Amino acid sequence: MNREVKINLLFPSKKNNHQPKTSVKQDSRLNSENSQLRSSEKGTIPAVKKVRHPQTKPLKKSSVPKRRKLREGLTPPSKGRACMPRQTKKQRQLNLFPKITIPTPVAFLSRLTILTVGISTILGSAISMTNSFNTNPTVKKPTSSITQTITETKLSQLKNLFSVISVGQEIVPLQKQLQILTDRYPQLEPGILIADIESKDYVNLGGTDTFAAASTIKIPILVAFFQDVDAGKINLNQPFTITKESIADGSGYMQYQPIGTKFSALKIASSMITVSDNTATNILIEHLGGKKALNQRFADWGLTTTQISDRLPDKQGTNTTSPEDLSNLLLKIDRGELVSLASRDRILAIMKQTERNTLLPQGLGKDAAIAHKTGTLLSVLGDTGIIYTPNGKRYIASVLVKRPDNDPQAESLIQEISRTAYQHFKQKPPQSSEAFQKPRPFLAE
Structure with a gap:
């Protein structure tokens, strides 16, 4: 047996020609065994362990030429070359494998930081813009009552932007004439506001002063009445009843009617204007x-002193208004801004039937017409x-x-x-080409 091992070690068979190279440890072990065999020839042959060499299958030679392997990327790249496979001509034309550059961790963190800061800046700007529409950061938030007062004041100011004084220009020649006229009555304190409906030009002599309204307060009440008619809250044929609380002395005939007497809503409203009935006025207020x-409605219309x-x-004159408020109200009525056109026509038709014609109508020509309302107290006299x-x-x-x-x-x-x-206005033809819808004929009950 030892002899066979010796022969195999000294003369390996041809089958082992393609064995892979042994490692350093295997070579040293083989050398030691060979030395033992040589020594055994001289003397006793020691027991030698049989060494089994690793058997591997030989690599088959590839039939692909080396140059083709390199072209098609079948061989591993040499040192110093990129790890990407070699592209064919068709791949290079189609650019199927674009070069991908992976950023370093430091560059990636820098880009992420810049992106985060940019997004934070955009979000902060959007939030600040949103807050600027809702609140003023420099002012403490007011209480609910103050907020309501500010809102009402701004609303009133916006509505007054379209008043006759803010839109038109002063009629200087007429204003001088009226100033000379009023100077002849030093014991009186007049407030005058006259305005051209088309051009909005005006004369203002104390027109913004506050006066006792007397019966001119009935015009805004009439407008509020027809607003409720337009809204369907009141029917013109709806019966209104005279109550004990509504009876008032002074002008009007309804104060002499028995308590419980009923009149139509239209009759009540018409009597309030045409004969200035105080009892009818109190019924409508209720x-x-x-x-x-x-009063809240009057403020919503832009009336500041009414x-x-x-x-x-109201013999003490506690109800108030001003020539400016009355003129602005009549302008809104004429335009149909506060009521429907049908209700506007009824309002103007009722005002044309005012029975007292001793004030403004006395200064008009024969063919002129007027829709107006007077007011009389011991301390105040007025017409609009x-x-x-x-x-x-x-x-x-x-x-x-x-x-x-x-x-x-x-x-x-x-x-x-x-x-x-x-005399000033009758000489001037209308300046506006805008068609005016004249009130339709309407007879109050």
Whole structure:
């Protein structure tokens, strides 16, 4: 047996020609065994362990030429070359394998930081812009009552942007004439606002001053009544009842009717204007929600001084208004801004039937027309209306005069103011080409 091992070690068979190279440890072990065999030839042969060499299958030679292998990327790349496979000509044309550069961790973190900062800046700007629309960061948030007051004030200011004074220009020649006229009555304190409906040009002599409204307060009440008619809250044929609380002395005939007497809503509203019935006025105030609700409506319309503080007849003059408020209200009525056109026509038709014609109508020509409402107290006399001249010109005149107790000179002053204004406007043709819809004929009950 030992002899066979020796022969195999010294003369390996041809089958082992393709064995892979042995390692350093295997070579040393083989050398030691060979030395033992040599020594055994001289003497005793020691026991030699049989060494089994690893048997591996020989690699088959590839039939692919080396140059083709390199071209098609079948051989591993040499040192120093890129690890990407070699592209064929077709791949290079189609650019199927674009070069991909992977950033280093430091570059990746830098880019991520820049992206985060950019997104944070955009979000912060968007949030600050949103907050600027809702609140003012430099001002403490007001209480609910203050907020409501500010809102109402801004709303009133916006609505007054379209008042006759803010839109038009002063009519200087007419204003000088009226100033000379009023200087003749030093004991009286007039407030005058006259405005051209088409051009909005105006004359303002104390027109923004506050006066006792007297019965001119009934015009805004009439407008509120027809607003509820338009809204379907009131029917013109709906019966209104005279109550004990509504009866008032002064002008009007309804105060003499028995309690419980019923009149149609339209009859009540018409009597409030045509004969200035105080009882009818109190009935409407009750049906329209009371003084507080009406005052809120007046403010919503942009009237700054018009308020109801007491039931009619208000002999103390606590209900207030101004020539400017009355003129602005008539302008809104004429335009149909507060009520429907049908209700506007009814309002103007009722105002044309006002029975007292001793103030503004006395200064008008024969063919002129006027839709107006007067007001009389011992301390105040006034008249306000829309005047229609024969040449088609339309203008608004509102005159309130503070006077010593029942001074008749106030009536004369209002008549002369009306006459002077009429002479000015009747010479001027209408400047606006806008068609005006004349009120349809309407007879109050």
